[in-house]
Each structure stands twice: as C-alpha cells, then as structure tokens.
Amino acid sequence: MAKIRGAVVINTERCKGCELCSVACPQKVLSMNENVNSKGYHFAYMAVPDSCTGCESCALVCPDTVITVYRMKPKKD
Amino acid sequence: MEENITLEDIIRPENLVFQKTKLFTEKPLSYCPGCGHGVIHRLVLEVLEEMGISEQTIGVAPVGCSVLAYEFMDIDMQQAAHGRAPAVATGIKRVFPEKFVFTYQGDGDLAAIGTAETIHACNRGENITIIFVNNGIYGMTGGQMAPTTLPGMRASTCPYGRDVKSMGHPLKITELIAQLPGTSFVTRQAVHTPGNVRKAKKAILKAFQNQKEKKGLSFVEVVSNCNSGWKVSPVQANKWMVENMFPFYPLGDIKDV
Amino acid sequence: MKELRLMKGNEAIAEAAIRCGADAYFGYPITPQSEVMEYLMAERPEQRTGMVVLQAESEVASINMIYGAAGCGKKAMTSSSSPGISLMQEGLSYIAGAELPCLVVNVVRGGPGLGTIQPSQADYFQATKGGGHGDYHLIVLAPASVQEMCDFVKDGFDLAFQYRNPVMILTDGAIGQMMEKVELFEQIPRSETQPEWACVGKPATRGRSIITSLELDPNRQEQFNLKLQKKYREIEAKEVRYEKIQCDDAEYLFVAYGTSSRICQKSVQLAREKGIKVGLFRPISLYPFPYEAIESLSKQVKGILSVEMSAGQMIEDIRLAVHDRIKVQHYGRFGGMMPVPSEILQQLETQIIGG
Numbered sequence: 001m002a003k004i005r006g007a008v009v010i011n012t013e014r015c016k017g018c019e020l021c022s023v024a025c026p027q028k029v030l031s032m033n034e035n036v037n038s039k040g041y042h043f044a045y046m047a048v049p050d051s052c053t054g055c056e057s058c059a060l061v062c063p064d065t066v067i068t069v070y071r072m073k074p075k076k077d
Numbered sequence: 078m079e080e081n082i083t084l085e086d087i088i089r090p091e092n093l094v095f096q097k098t099k100l101f102t103e104k105p106l107s108y109c110p111g112c113g114h115g116v117i118h119r120l121v122l123e124v125l126e127e128m129g130i131s132e133q134t135i136g137v138a139p140v141g142c143s144v145l146a147y148e149f150m151d152i153d154m155q156q157a158a159h160g161r162a163p164a165v166a167t168g169i170k171r172v173f174p175e176k177f178v179f180t181y182q183g184d185g186d187l188a189a190i191g192t193a194e195t196i197h198a199c200n201r202g203e204n205i206t207i208i209f210v211n212n213g214i215y216g217m218t219g220g221q222m223a224p225t226t227l228p229g230m231r232a233s234t235c236p237y238g239r240d241v242k243s244m245g246h247p248l249k250i251t252e253l254i255a256q257l258p259g260t261s262f263v264t265r266q267a268v269h270t271p272g273n274v275r276k277a278k279k280a281i282l283k284a285f286q287n288q289k290e291k292k293g294l295s296f297v298e299v300v301s302n303c304n305s306g307w308k309v310s311p312v313q314a315n316k317w318m319v320e321n322m323f324p325f326y327p328l329g330d331i332k333d334v
Numbered sequence: 335m336k337e338l339r340l341m342k343g344n345e346a347i348a349e350a351a352i353r354c355g356a357d358a359y360f361g362y363p364i365t366p367q368s369e370v371m372e373y374l375m376a377e378r379p380e381q382r383t384g385m386v387v388l389q390a391e392s393e394v395a396s397i398n399m400i401y402g403a404a405g406c407g408k409k410a411m412t413s414s415s416s417p418g419i420s421l422m423q424e425g426l427s428y429i430a431g432a433e434l435p436c437l438v439v440n441v442v443r444g445g446p447g448l449g450t451i452q453p454s455q456a457d458y459f460q461a462t463k464g465g466g467h468g469d470y471h472l473i474v475l476a477p478a479s480v481q482e483m484c485d486f487v488k489d490g491f492d493l494a495f496q497y498r499n500p501v502m503i504l505t506d507g508a509i510g511q512m513m514e515k516v517e518l519f520e521q522i523p524r525s526e527t528q529p530e531w532a533c534v535g536k537p538a539t540r541g542r543s544i545i546t547s548l549e550l551d552p553n554r555q556e557q558f559n560l561k562l563q564k565k566y567r568e569i570e571a572k573e574v575r576y577e578k579i580q581c582d583d584a585e586y587l588f589v590a591y592g593t594s595s596r597i598c599q600k601s602v603q604l605a606r607e608k609g610i611k612v613g614l615f616r617p618i619s620l621y622p623f624p625y626e627a628i629e630s631l632s633k634q635v636k637g638i639l640s641v642e643m644s645a646g647q648m649i650e651d652i653r654l655a656v657h658d659r660i661k662v663q664h665y666g667r668f669g670g671m672m673p674v675p676s677e678i679l680q681q682l683e684t685q686i687i688g689g
Contacts, residue, residue: 006094007087018111018304018311024271041110049084057271059095063115064106069095072087140448156448159417160392190362190392221363221372222389233372234363234389244389 002074006054010044011066017041021058021067027051030058098122100131102151109216111311113301114143116268117210120278121181122150124285134177135169137162139191141183142216160191163198166205177288179206185215188224188250195254202259202293206284209251209296212303213322220306224248227325232306247325251298255332261293263332267300269315273328280330292334300326337518343483343509344369346516347413347439350487352379355524356437357408359387360399362418365451366507367441370413383524393418397425397438404434405545407532409491409524413439415507416457417448420465426500427466430562431547433531435494437487438472439503441510444670452670453506453593456644461504462621462651469559471566472502473573474620476591480514482618488519493573495529497565504620506643508593508672566622575618576627580606584613586686587631589652590641591617593672598641600675605682612682620648628655637661637686641678644668661686 008030015037021044022030031047044067046052054071100122108114125131131152138146140159147154157165162180170178187195187209198205214232215221222232222239225247229238239247255263262284266277277299284295300322302314309317341349348370351359361371371389379385390396396412403410414422419440429436442457444450459465461474473493475486483505490501528534533543549555580602581587588598595616605612615631617624632638637660640649646664653662665681667673 005082005087007084009088014105016110020111020269020311020315023312054087054092054094056095060271060274061116061269063108063110063112065097065101065115065119067095068093068097070088070092071094072082072092144448158448185363190394192391215363218363218365218368219372221368224391233368234375236372236376237378 004053004071004074006052006069006071007049008046008052008058008070009068012043012045013037014064014066015041015043016064017043018063020061020063024057024061026055026057027053098126100126100151102149104148106149107145108142109305111302111304111314112142113212113268113299114210116274117208117277117299117301118146118149120268120274120281121179121208123278124282125152127282128285130177130285133175134179135173137166137169137178137180139180139182139186140217141186143181143183143210144217146181160186160189161194162186163191163194163203163207167198167201167203170203170205174204177285179208179285181208182210183216184209184211184213184223184225188248192250195250196257199254199257199260199294199296202261204288204291205294206288207294207296208281209298210301211298211326212301212306213247214303214306216303216306224250225326227321230321249326251296251331254296259293260296260332261334262287262295262330264296264330265298265300265326265328267318267323267328269302269318298326300328336520339516339518340513341480341516342369342511342513343480343505344413344441344511345373346480346484347487347503348373348377349518350484351411352377352383352385353519353521354488354491355383355409355522356385356411356491357524358385358403358410359412360390360396360403360410361412362390362393362396362414364415364418366443367413367415367439367510369510370439383521385524393421394425397422397429400436400438401425401429401432401434404429404436405432405533407528407534411437411439411487411491413441415441415443416445416454419457419460423460423466426472427464427468427470428547429500430470430472431468432545433498434500434545435491435498436500437490437494437503438500439505442504442506444668450670451507453508453643453672454668454670455506455592455594455642455666456647456668457504458620458642458644458647461502462623470562471569471621472500473497473569473622474502474504475575476504476618476620477509478592478595478616480509480512480516483509484516484518488522497569499565499569504592506593570622573619574622574624574627576624577616577618579614579616581613581615581631583611584631584635585611586613586682587635587638588612588614588641588678588682589617589628589638589648590614591620591648594641594643594666597673597675598678601678601682604675604679610682610687617648623651625651625655628652629657632656632659635660637663639678639682639686640664641673642666643672
C-alpha cells in the first residue's frame with residue numbers, strides 16, 4: 001500500500017506557540033519555529049514534512065484552529 | 078513509485094481534509110495559548126454547521142473567560158450576567174421553542190454564582206443545551222479558587238491549597254444535576270487529545286440532536302486546562318489535568334435517557 | 335509603632351481590616367478588586383487576630399453572610415465592584431432595616447451592566463440615594479488616596495457601630511490598583527464583647543435579641559422609620575467631611591471626589607498659571623453630603639464645575655446646595671475613561687467662564 005502523504009498549512013500569525021499540536025502529532029512532524037510571529041509567539045511548522053500522513057490530529061487539538069490539513073489519496077497503482 | 082511528491086502536489090483543494098469552520102468570525106481568539114476554550118468553541122460551531130442549524134441557534138455567553146464567545150461565534154448570541162445564563166436561555170427558549178438554544182459557561186459561572194439557575198433550568202427540563210467548561214479555577218479574574226478547585230490545589234484565594242475543612246469539597250455539579258429528572262443527557266468530556274476531541278464532538282452533537290427531539294436538558298461538561306491560572310505550560314497542564322482532574326471528574330456519559 | 339509601606343489601594347483595605355480588629359470578611363472575585371480577598375487569604379488573619387475570611391459563591395451570598403455576622407455584633411466587611419454591589423442592594427436594605435453595622439467597599443468600574451473594568455464614579459446615586467428598597471442611607475466615604483483607603487476602613491467601622499448602620503467606602507479601580515505610600519495604624523485587638531443588642535445566644539438573664547427588619551404593623555414601622563430618619567439627621571449634623579484646596583481666593587470652583595479630585599488638583603494649577611483663580615472642594619463624605627459648605631462657597635465663587643467620571647450625578651446635590659444662585663455644570667468622561675487635567679480646565683472655560 002503506497003505511503004499516505006499529507007501536509008498542513010499553518011496560519012503562523014494566529015498560532016500562539018502552545019505546542020499542543022506537536023505533542024499530538026503521532027509522526028513528530030511539527031515543532032516550534034525559532035522565528036516568532038508579530039505577537040512574539042514561536043509558531044508551529046512542519047519540521048519533518050515527509051512524515052506527515054494528514055491524520056488531522058494536530059488540527060483537532062489546536063485551540064486556535066490555525067491548521068488546515070491536506071491528505072493525498074494514494075493512487076491505485 | 079511516488080518518491081517525488083512535493084508539498085505543492087499535496088496542498089491542493091481536492092486533498093483538503095480539515096479546515097476552519099466558516100462559523101468562526103474573523104476575530105482572533107482572546108484565550109491564553111493552549112486554552113481548551115478554543116477547541117470547545119470550534120466543536121460547538123462544527124456541530125451547528127453540520128446540523129445546518131446555525132441560523133436557528135441562539136447562544137448565551139456567561140461572565141468569565143468565555144464572556145467574549147459572541148465575538149468569535151458567527152451566530153446570534155446574548156451575553157448573560159454572571160451565573161444567569163440558564164435563566165436567560167430559559168427566557169429565550171420559552172419564547173422561541175423551535176430555536177436551538179445553548180449556554181456556554183465556566184465553573185465559577187455555572188457552579189458558584191449560577192448554582193440556583195443551573196439547578197432549576199435542569200429541574201424544569203428546559204429543552205436547551207448547557208456546555209460547561211470545568212477548569213477548576215476563575216480564569217478571567219486572575220486565578221481564584223472555584224467550586225471545582227481540587228483539594229490542596231492552589232489558587233489566588235487559596236494560596237496554600239484548598240482546605241476542604243474550611244472551603245468544602247469540590248462541587249460535582251454534573252453528578253448533582255444528573256439526579257434531576259429534567260436532564261436527559263449528562264456527560265463529561267475532555268479535549269486534550271484527538272480521541273477525546275472526537276468523543277466530545279459526538280457528545281455535543283447528541284446534545285443538540287436531543288434538543289431537536291425535545292428530550293429535555295442536555296448537559297455537556299468539558300474538563301479543560303487553565304494554563305495561566307494553574308501557572309503551567311499547556312502541555313504540562315494537560316498532563317496535570319489527566320493525573321489530577323480526571324480522577325475527581327471521571328470522563329464519560331453519566332446519564333442518557 | 336506606625337508602619338510605612340508601599341501598597342495597592344486594594345491591599346491597604348485588606349491590611350487595614352486586619353489591623354482595625356475586623357472579625358470577618360466575606361467576598362467574591364470581581365475585577366478590579368480581587369486583590370482585597372487575595373491579600374487576606376495570603377495573610378491568613380485567623381492566625382494574626384482570629385479574623386475569618388471566606389470566599390462566598392456569589393455577592394448575594396456574601397452580603398447575607400455579612401448580615402449574619404453583623405447580627406452577632408461582629409465587625410464584618412466585604413468588598414466588590416459595581417456589578418457585585420448591585421447584587422448586594424437587597425442585603426444592604428435589610429442590614430439598614432435591621433440597624434446592623436457593617437462595611438462594604440465598592441471599587442467602582444465602568445457601567446452599566448457588565449461594562450468595563452476601568453475606573454468610574456457612576457455608582458454615586460446607588461451609593462448615596464440608596465440602591466435598595468425603602469427609606470435608608472448608607473454612610474458613604476470617598477477616599478482619594480491609598481492612605482485614605484486604609485484610614486477609612488477604621489473610620490468606617492467606627493461610624494457603622496456608632497450609628498448601627500451600614501457604611502460604604504466608594505472608591506474606584508484607579509485607587510484600588512494604584513500603589514502609594516501608606517502609614518499603617520497599629521493593631522487594634524478584636525473586641526471580646528458584643529453590643530447588648532447582638533444575637534449571641536439568649537441567656538436566662540435577659541430577653542431575646544432578635545435581628546429583623548420585618549414589621550407587620552405599619553404604625554410601628556412608621557415609628558421605626560421616624561427613628562431611622564432621626565439617626566440620619568444626626569449623621570448629617572455630625573459626620574460631614576470634606577477638604578478645601580486653594581478655595582480662600584477662588585472665583586471658580588471644581589467640586590470632585592476620589593480620583594477626579596486628584597486630577598482636578600492639576601487642573602487648579604494649570605488654571606492659576608493662566609491667572610484663573612480656581613479652587614477645589616473635595617467631598618469626603620458623600621452621605622452625609624456637605625451641602626452647607628458648598629452653599630457658603632457659592633456666595634463667594636461665580637461658577638462651579640462638578641467633575642465626575644459619570645454622566646453627572648453629584649451635580650444634582652451641588653445644585654441642591656447652591657439653589658441656582660450661580661451656574662453649576664458637569665464635566666466627566668465615563669464608561670471607564672478618565673479625563674486629563676487640561677480637558678477639565680478647558681471645560682471650565684467653555685461651560686462656566688465663557689458660557
């Protein structure tokens with residue numbers, strides 16, 4: 001079965017750097033960026049994008065709904 | 078082989094699986110980083126969106142951290158005086174029996190100053206939904222002890238830890254109102270893990286469906302963190318909550334008739 | 335030995351309560367005055383003086399806890415802010431109706447309704463004209479500094495027990511939150527005995543002590559009301575307090591209390607720099623209101639500006655004192671906004687001098 005590939009887009013300006021997404025991610029994809037947004041929060045980012053499976057765990061626990069999740073349906077090859 | 082898939086290939090409309098519900102307003106949430114309110118707001122809005130009832134829904138916001146809920150939820154809402162949301166909601170539901178009416182309250186609002194209003198709305202079996210966020214502290218006013226503060230837990234008005242001899246035990250209001258025949262569905266949920274978020278959403282959905290079927294009052298408690306009040310990071314707060322709050326406030330359905 | 339400290343107004347209230355021998359504090363969290371109870375809880379006065387402190391489930395509960403303790407002849411107090419004080423109005427009417435002594439601190443915030451948490455003075459009518467039902471008055475003291483926040487707790491309890499009447503300290507979020515130097519008085523021991531009217535448990539040697547405001551016979555209730563009115567006349571005759579600042583040569587007058595009076599002091603200076611002789615009359619007791627003092631000043635000055643962080647409430651009492659002899663106008667920001675000194679001077683010029 002082809003590996004499911006996913007990706008997330010993070011609204012870095014609204015992220016408050018609470019880290020709940022990174023602990024919820026089963027694949028340890030997300031970490032807090034060294035840079036900060038305009039509010040001074042270290043926003044989340046995909047540190048290991050290739051591991052993302054688009055499982056939505058991060059988005060479900062995000063208190064500020066800053067994460068949009070995509071998942072590529074594996075092509076039937 | 079799909080080795081050369083790029084992010085651009087993945088991030089395409091047809092691959093979208095989760096996005097922010099349109100029932101959020103544009104206003105950024107004012108809650109502290111990691112606060113459960115933001116998740117619970119989203120679940121209520123997702124339920125309203127999926128049931129297609131947002132235009133028939135009137136929400137009642139309390140006094141407390143979620144006093145500004147009406148700034149974030151793109152539905153008609155009323156802001157109630159401290160503790161009076163169940164009475165305000167009763168007034169709305171009685172004149173608009175076909176509308177969906179819910180209150181969204183914290184523990185100080187619902188289980189301290191609003192105890193009487195909570196108990197009597199439940200006892201009348203008002204056909205409304207109460208969303209009760211229990212974080213064991215008064216967040217908005219700066220971290221004072223609440224009726225649900227745990228024994229020995231510190232807060233600004235019990236800096237040496239809650240002393241049950243002088244301040245009594247934490248009030249299990251949810252178990253209390255479950256005794257009242259007027260309540261049909263009483264449950265306690267949490268939103269600190271993806272699994273719990275899914276369960277909490279199912280419970281909130283059931284609560285609003287009960288309203289459609291006029292089954293009496295549905296009461297959904299969500300045990301949640303208060304990072305600034307508990308003076309810990311969000312990740313630590315959730316850990317502390319599991320170890321300390323859950324034993325006292327066990328999750329699960331308490332009543333479902 | 336007097337002690338000097340740098341404290342918030344709210345904290346000064348709490349420390350003064352312990353030091354004046356208060357027996358009990360019952361309260362509920364509300365911004366901008368939660369520090370009063372937080373300070374008391376941290377200080378654990380039951381170990382210092384035996385004073386009990388309890389967080390109630392609401393302000394309605396708090397004022398009724400006060401009623402109970404006061405009915406036992408004990409020194410009981412609470413503090414809250416505007417929305418919470420509104421919840422206490424029924425209790426205050428009962429306390430006045432049962433002639434009980436107690437102290438209530440209102441750290442006023444912008445209203446109406448849930449309003450704001452910034453300072454305001456829009457609870458003047460409620461405090462001085464009575465927010466509850468029936469003919470009653472609270473003695474109302476208005477501090478303008480952290481020192482007065484401290485001192486008026488002691489004075490407030492003294493007045494409450496002297497006249498068996500509830501006393502209110504009417505302050506606001508600014509004075510509650512600001513830190514200033516305060517000289518703390520020495521510890522006054524909590525009294526061992528209670529007044530003879532108090533409920534302490536009926537010994538065989540005396541009749542029952544009953545605390546009530548109920549009276550089924552209107553004739554007797556009228557007599558009781560006349561007795562209350564006699565008390566209020568006595569209070570009005572003996573307990574008026576005010577401060578006059580640069581009034582001797584004043585041609586115009588600001589009348590302002592609490593935070594507004596602090597701001598007006600600067601306005602007086604700005605005015606005098608422009609050659610405008612303005613004085614500041616600061617009522618300290620809002621009930622009993624200093625009518626006579628203002629009336630006599632109205633024979634000296636050409637106009638009065640009432641400066642209040644409200645839509646204008648105290649101005650009515652000033653007009654009562656002045657009987658239309660001279661122009662009396664109001665200026666104030668409200669909803670939680672605060673005026674700046676130059677703004678007040680400019681209003682004096684347009685509304686009073688130029689008008």
